[in-house]
Structures are given as C-alpha cells and as structure tokens.
Amino acid sequence: MTVTIKKSDYDLILKHSKDNLPEEACGLIAGTISENKKNIEKVYLLENIDHSNEHFTIDLKEHLAALKDARANGLEILGNWHSHPESPSRQSQEDIRLAVDSTASYLILSLENAEKPVLNSFSTIQGESIKENLILLEE
Amino acid sequence: MKLIIAGTEKQVENNITISKLIELENVETPQYVTVSVNDEFVSSESFDTQTLNDGDRIEFLYFMGGGQ
Numbered sequence: 001m002t003v004t005i006k007k008s009d010y011d012l013i014l015k016h017s018k019d020n021l022p023e024e025a026c027g028l029i030a031g032t033i034s035e036n037k038k039n040i041e042k043v044y045l046l047e048n049i050d051h052s053n054e055h056f057t058i059d060l061k062e063h064l065a066a067l068k069d070a071r072a073n074g075l076e077i078l079g080n081w082h083s084h085p086e087s088p089s090r091q092s093q094e095d096i097r098l099a100v101d102s103t104a105s106y107l108i109l110s111l112e113n114a115e116k117p118v119l120n121s122f123s124t125i126q127g128e129s130i131k132e133n134l135i136l137l138e139e
Numbered sequence: 140m141k142l143i144i145a146g147t148e149k150q151v152e153n154n155i156t157i158s159k160l161i162e163l164e165n166v167e168t169p170q171y172v173t174v175s176v177n178d179e180f181v182s183s184e185s186f187d188t189q190t191l192n193d194g195d196r197i198e199f200l201y202f203m204g205g206g207q
Binding site: 026028050052054055056057058060063064067071080082091092094095098099100101102104106 | 146167168171173175178180198200201202203204205206
C-alpha cells in the first residue's frame with residue numbers, strides 16, 4: 001500500500017508532536033482511497049487522554065467529531081498517527097496489539113533524534129506489522 | 140426500519156439489538172469497538188439488550204491507542 005501525505009500536513013503533525021513533548025501526541029488521518037493508494041487529505045490533531053510519554057489513547061468524542069467532519073468533506077478516516085518521543089518510528093508490541101483495524105494505516109513520528117524526525121506508515125494484519133510506502137508530497 | 144450506519148442508510152429488521160447489528164455489519168474485533176447512537180456512546184454492557192429505533196444514526200469507532 002502506498003500512502004501520500006502533504007508536506008503541510010506533515011508539518012502540522014511535527015509541530016503538534018513537538019508542542020506536546022514530553023508526552024506522545026496523536027490524531028487521525030483522513031483522505032481518499034484509490035486502488036492501492038491512500039491519499040491523506042486532512043490530519044486531525046487530537047488530545048492524548050493518557051497524557052503519557054509511553055502510550056496514547058484518542059479521545060472518543062474528538063474521534064467522533066473528526067469522523068463526522070471527514071465525512072462532511074467527502075473523506076474517510078484512513079487511520080491514526082502518533083508520536084514516539086523517545087523511540088524509533090516502528091510499531092511497538094503494544095501498537096501492534098492495539099492496531100485492531102486491519103484496513104487502517106498507522107503513522108508513527110519518531111522524535112528520538114530531535115534533529116531528524118522520522119515518519120513511517122504501517123498496517124497491521126493478523127498481528128504482523130507491515131511497513132507501507134509513505135510518500136511526502138512537496139507543495 | 141431504516142438506520143443510518145456510518146453515514147449510509149440501510150434497512151434492518153425492527154427492534155434489532157446493537158449486538159445483532161455488529162454481527163450483521165461484520166465488525167472486526169468488536170471488543171475494541173465503541174458504538175454511538177445519535178452521537179451518544181453506548182456501554183458495551185448494553186449491546187445485547189439495547190434495541191435501535193427507526194432513523195437512528197449509528198457509528199462504529201475503533202479504539203485508537205497504543206504505546207511505544
């Protein structure tokens with residue numbers, strides 16, 4: 001699966017993640033799907049109700065509001081994103097265990113090296129983490 | 140009766156329970172799904188007993204969380 005994200009949306013995720021340090025930041029991604037490609041058209045910057053540097057949970061009310069907003073804009077929720085303040089951009093065992101939607105993409109932004117943030121996208125099928133082909137679209 | 144499920148109108152049997160609807164919709168990993176009816180979240184303990192009404196708007200929200 002190929003996933004595209006606009007540079008401006010990447011910048012929003014990066015800023016929100018830095019603003020929320022040392023906690024993990026999180027949100028949802030919405031867009032369109034065509035054949036084997038997901039196009040992220042909008043990112044939602046949501047509250048991590050765990051307020052933790054090691055785990056996150058997206059607020060249900062914000063989740064529902066984002067879902068309705070996405071639908072109103074002709075988009076669908078494609079998955080979520082979250083930051084890893086102190087670890088690499090890969091799905092942890094906890095991320096894999098809780099990646100319960102096999103159709104979703106899970107973006108992880110690592111701030112382990114603050115000078116070189118790394119964003120990757122994964123899907124999880126039957127407990128296996130699969131790295132997706134994430135393309136950053138310059139505007 | 141009709142329900143609006145994830146934004147799409149569908150016909151279902153009258154007095155269908157949330158549990159039955161989850162089954163009909165083939166919802167993956169239902170233990171990790173929160174259901175909203177008309178924007179109100181429903182406790183999973185009520186899934187077997189709460190029946191739905193004509194015109195209800197239903198959303199299935201997958202748990203979104205994890206840890207590093």
